[in-house]
Amino acid sequence: MALFVQKYGGTSVGSIERIQSVAQRIAQSVADGNQVVAVVSAMSGETNRLTAIGTEVSRQPIAREMDVLLASGEQVTTALLSMALGDHGIQARSYLGNQVKISTDSSHRRARIEHIDASNLLGEIERGIVPVVAGFQGVNSAGDITTLGRGGSDTTAVALAVALKADECQIFTDVHGVYTADPRLVENARLLETITFEEMLELASLGSKVLSQRSVEFAGKYATPIRVLSSFSSAFPGTLITTEEANMEKPIVSGIAYSRDEAKLTLLGVPDIPGVAAKILAPVGAENIEVDMIVQNVGADDTTDFTFTVKRDDYEHALLVLEKIRGQLGAREVQGDSKIVKVSVVGVGMRSHAGVASIMFSALAEESINIQMISTSEIKISIVIAEKYLELAVRAVHDAFDLSKEAVVEEKI
Amino acid sequence: MALFVQKYGGTSVGSIERIQSVAQRIAQSVADGNQVVAVVSAMSGETNRLTAIGTEVSRQPIAREMDVLLASGEQVTTALLSMALGDHGIQARSYLGNQVKISTDSSHRRARIEHIDASNLLGEIERGIVPVVAGFQGVNSAGDITTLGRGGSDTTAVALAVALKADECQIFTDVHGVYTADPRLVENARLLETITFEEMLELASLGSKVLSQRSVEFAGKYATPIRVLSSFSSAFPGTLITTEEANMEKPIVSGIAYSRDEAKLTLLGVPDIPGVAAKILAPVGAENIEVDMIVQNVGADDTTDFTFTVKRDDYEHALLVLEKIRGQLGAREVQGDSKIVKVSVVGVGMRSHAGVASIMFSALAEESINIQMISTSEIKISIVIAEKYLELAVRAVHDAFDLSKEAVVEEKI
Numbered sequence: 001m002a003l004f005v006q007k008y009g010g011t012s013v014g015s016i017e018r019i020q021s022v023a024q025r026i027a028q029s030v031a032d033g034n035q036v037v038a039v040v041s042a043m044s045g046e047t048n049r050l051t052a053i054g055t056e057v058s059r060q061p062i063a064r065e066m067d068v069l070l071a072s073g074e075q076v077t078t079a080l081l082s083m084a085l086g087d088h089g090i091q092a093r094s095y096l097g098n099q100v101k102i103s104t105d106s107s108h109r110r111a112r113i114e115h116i117d118a119s120n121l122l123g124e125i126e127r128g129i130v131p132v133v134a135g136f137q138g139v140n141s142a143g144d145i146t147t148l149g150r151g152g153s154d155t156t157a158v159a160l161a162v163a164l165k166a167d168e169c170q171i172f173t174d175v176h177g178v179y180t181a182d183p184r185l186v187e188n189a190r191l192l193e194t195i196t197f198e199e200m201l202e203l204a205s206l207g208s209k210v211l212s213q214r215s216v217e218f219a220g221k222y223a224t225p226i227r228v229l230s231s232f233s234s235a236f237p238g239t240l241i242t243t244e245e246a247n248m249e250k251p252i253v254s255g256i257a258y259s260r261d262e263a264k265l266t267l268l269g270v271p272d273i274p275g276v277a278a279k280i281l282a283p284v285g286a287e288n289i290e291v292d293m294i295v296q297n298v299g300a301d302d303t304t305d306f307t308f309t310v311k312r313d314d315y316e317h318a319l320l321v322l323e324k325i326r327g328q329l330g331a332r333e334v335q336g337d338s339k340i341v342k343v344s345v346v347g348v349g350m351r352s353h354a355g356v357a358s359i360m361f362s363a364l365a366e367e368s369i370n371i372q373m374i375s376t377s378e379i380k381i382s383i384v385i386a387e388k389y390l391e392l393a394v395r396a397v398h399d400a401f402d403l404s405k406e407a408v409v410e411e412k413i
Numbered sequence: 414m415a416l417f418v419q420k421y422g423g424t425s426v427g428s429i430e431r432i433q434s435v436a437q438r439i440a441q442s443v444a445d446g447n448q449v450v451a452v453v454s455a456m457s458g459e460t461n462r463l464t465a466i467g468t469e470v471s472r473q474p475i476a477r478e479m480d481v482l483l484a485s486g487e488q489v490t491t492a493l494l495s496m497a498l499g500d501h502g503i504q505a506r507s508y509l510g511n512q513v514k515i516s517t518d519s520s521h522r523r524a525r526i527e528h529i530d531a532s533n534l535l536g537e538i539e540r541g542i543v544p545v546v547a548g549f550q551g552v553n554s555a556g557d558i559t560t561l562g563r564g565g566s567d568t569t570a571v572a573l574a575v576a577l578k579a580d581e582c583q584i585f586t587d588v589h590g591v592y593t594a595d596p597r598l599v600e601n602a603r604l605l606e607t608i609t610f611e612e613m614l615e616l617a618s619l620g621s622k623v624l625s626q627r628s629v630e631f632a633g634k635y636a637t638p639i640r641v642l643s644s645f646s647s648a649f650p651g652t653l654i655t656t657e658e659a660n661m662e663k664p665i666v667s668g669i670a671y672s673r674d675e676a677k678l679t680l681l682g683v684p685d686i687p688g689v690a691a692k693i694l695a696p697v698g699a700e701n702i703e704v705d706m707i708v709q710n711v712g713a714d715d716t717t718d719f720t721f722t723v724k725r726d727d728y729e730h731a732l733l734v735l736e737k738i739r740g741q742l743g744a745r746e747v748q749g750d751s752k753i754v755k756v757s758v759v760g761v762g763m764r765s766h767a768g769v770a771s772i773m774f775s776a777l778a779e780e781s782i783n784i785q786m787i788s789t790s791e792i793k794i795s796i797v798i799a800e801k802y803l804e805l806a807v808r809a810v811h812d813a814f815d816l817s818k819e820a821v822v823e824e825k826i
Binding site for chain 1: 472474477482493500506558
């Protein structure tokens with residue numbers, strides 16, 4: 001008998017009918033002899049609706065109260081799913097964050113889970129009850145409701161799976177699993193059977209929206225397997241995210257991620273002296289602007305060009321900051337471009353293969369796509385290109401690594 | 414400095430704008446030097462909406478989960494009002510049932526408050542904070558959310574006022590206070606300045622919808638004054654419901670209530686032997702049908718006619734029950750009428766005055782309105798008449814007791 005934590009996101013519980021099919025699905029899992037703990041998000045659209053009325057009622061919405069407001073969304077879904085399960089003869093009980101209980105710090109709207117007391121739930125599970133837990137919410141030491149921020153329900157599910165020592169944390173979404181590339185862009189993208197935590201972490205942080213980064217990090221830390229699968233079709237086994245095992249196939253490249261949420265800023269003609277990077281990035285950081293890729297080219301005349309990328313929302317703000325510091329740094333000019341995208345290839349097999357970059361860059365060169373920036377880590381290579389080339393680039397790289405076919409394993413190279 | 418518990422019902426918090434005016438109103442109370450605890454209902458329509466999706470998702474909605482579902486309505490309002498108060502420079506904090514905490518029994522959907530631990534709130538009030546408490550909800554000893562049933566937010570407000578030893582429990586509604594009769598029916602109905610708990614209790618139980626019966630009962634038990642006033646206009650002082658004081662004016666009749674939610678059933682030709690009433694009412698009660706007025710007329714031929722009233726929703730059900738037991742009781746016939754109403758006059762002065770009934774009955778006779786049933790208590794007289802006479806009867810009785818003028822006090826009679 002396996003214990004599964006099953007997380008159903010907003011789209012999966014987006015209507016009465018969908019909640020009823022989720023109940024059907026859980027009932028099937030139980031009939032198959034498994035123990036199930038469900039974690040649910042608010043019905044799709046509900047969190048946005050609540051946020052809108054919160055910001056409408058007050059010029060400066062108080063974070064503590066926004067959390068009380070938002071937490072009501074998941075509360076509604078837990079109750080509805082518990083009742084729908086009742087119709088299938090399943091004894092279910094809703095659990096809110098404070099009832100589980102899921103203890104967090106006091107950072108309202110982006111709280112971090114500090115501790116989960118799983119003893120209540122374990123007792124319920126032993127008695128054959130299916131606990132239906134509200135995702136996204138917890139309670140701080142003062143007894144106030146907190147919420148975990150974007151992707152919070154995934155985090156709840158993974159943290160519960162860790163606390164309950166579950167066999168698998170199953171994340172039900174509106175996709176069939178993790179693909180080698182976005183199937184909307186790449187027709188022959190392939191569904192991955194397995195992927196490592198490390199790879200998934202890179203994919204999550206690189207703009208693939210299947211799972212939140214925090215939840216993958218957390219599951220990886222405790223080696224709790226996550227399975228991503230579709231809540232609308234049971235025909236696919238989904239993708240298992242797990243630790244890298246000795247006998248696991250190690251494809252050089254597992255998948256390709258991209259992000260449109262990018263903008264690039266360059267400070268031209270900066271004096272090439274020690275400490276200049278800090279002088280540029282400190283005032284940017286002070287304005288809460290997150291910097292992603294950083295590249296510095298050494299120039300010919302004792303000056304250098306300094307380029308970095310930020311999220312598009314921060315682009316105008318970052319431009320203003322650079323204009324302000326340009327004079328005191330003695331830099332020549334500020335340039336910027338918000339029509340850029342980031343494309344990344346990810347794979348644990350890359351560690352032992354130097355050839356990956358050249359395959360990627362050749363594929364792009366063949367399509368005459370100019371690479372503006374490059375950044376690498378142990379298991380990923382990211383490049384920045386003009387936005388108009390996005391689809392072409394992703395398809396070209398996907399083909400270059402033959403990702404539509406079964407995994408290219410290390411031994412074959 | 415006075416401490417007020419202010420309860421705002423669904424209509425008073427029915428939109429963002431109205432929540433903002435409630436915040437304005439509370440801010441004014443605080444500026445006037447008062448300490449305030451707010452109790453709020455769900456936004457109007459919200460409880461019905463939640464009930465509808467709950468009954469849609471499951472054929473047999475589980476009471477425990479319906480409470481979790483419904484409680485989210487008040488949760489939303491407490492958060493919104495707390496944020497709106499922030500805009501007025503008022504430090505407010507939302508409190509849910511389990512946070513106060515309001516301990517109830519485990520009867521989901523109609524729980525009764527067993528204990529309120531007011532120490533948290535008292536501390537907050539001392540620190541100048543306005544607690545905004547979710548009405549209608551509590552928590553049982555297992556930590557499950559419970560709701561208090563119809564009129565539950567009034568009960569929460571009164572129970573809090575008692576626990577906090579508040580100077581007044583102010584119930585803000587969409588009417589200006591308690592009238593001598595329904596102002597929609599009687600044009601010259603007069604707003605009452607004061608009324609006793611006893612009188613208000615009879616009015617509440619008799620179909621006047623201003624306040625729930627339980628809340629009046631509770632306030633009366635602990636002699637905590639309730640003031641009913643309008644949330645839309647501060648021009649009226651409302652009606653103070655309080656204990657009967659020695660020097661208080663004792664009008665013979667304080668007001669007139671009516672209820673359309675009535676139906677009448679008669680069993681004709683029942684053998685007039687001891688125990689027959691119990692034989693009729695026991696099976697009715699066994700079907701959870703509530704019986705209100707009961708009248709038994711002694712017939713000429715050792716038989717009797719037995720009549721009682723029920724709520725209209727229970728009418729068809731009660732008819733079936735009577736048809737079933739008619740044979741075994743040896744009764745002749747079952748008759749019924751669902752087009753009847755109840756009209757009642759209420760007043761503490763009635764205790765010492767026998768003449769009230771004759772004034773009432775004369776007024777009805779003058780309008781040729783036939784009285785079908787009569788029931789009296791120490792401070793009220795109720796009659797049943799055909800529904801079509803309702804408005805006429807209420808106006809005639811209102812005029813007969815001169816209620817549009819200042820109270821007729823005992824001494825003047």
